[in-house]
Amino acid sequence: MNQTQAQHIWKIFDDMTVSDPHAYQKFIQKNIQIGIQEIQIEKQEKIKEFLFYNNLLIP
Incomplete structure (x- = not known):
């Protein structure tokens, strides 16, 4: 998104x-x-990824 498009969206809001x-x-x-x-x-x-990679979660 360019600056003109962003300004257009803000104007709509x-x-x-x-x-x-x-x-x-x-x-x-x-x-x-x-x-x-x-x-x-x-x-x-x-959290699941952390537990799995630290062998704390059994799949």
């Missing part, structure tokens, strides 16, 4: 905060939840 604040809030909350889930999955995978 800025416009959305004015035109439909509820939709903007819903969008942000949804993406925060997705991010939290992805972090939890990644954390679990790293």
Whole structure:
């Protein structure tokens, strides 16, 4: 993504905060939840990998 594209996306978000604040809030909350889930999955995978490579986990 280049700078022009990023600015365009930010403008869409800025416009959305004015035109439909509820939709903007819903969008942000949804993406925060997705991010939290992805972090939890990644954390679990790293723990399993650590345990496996340190011979603490039997596959």
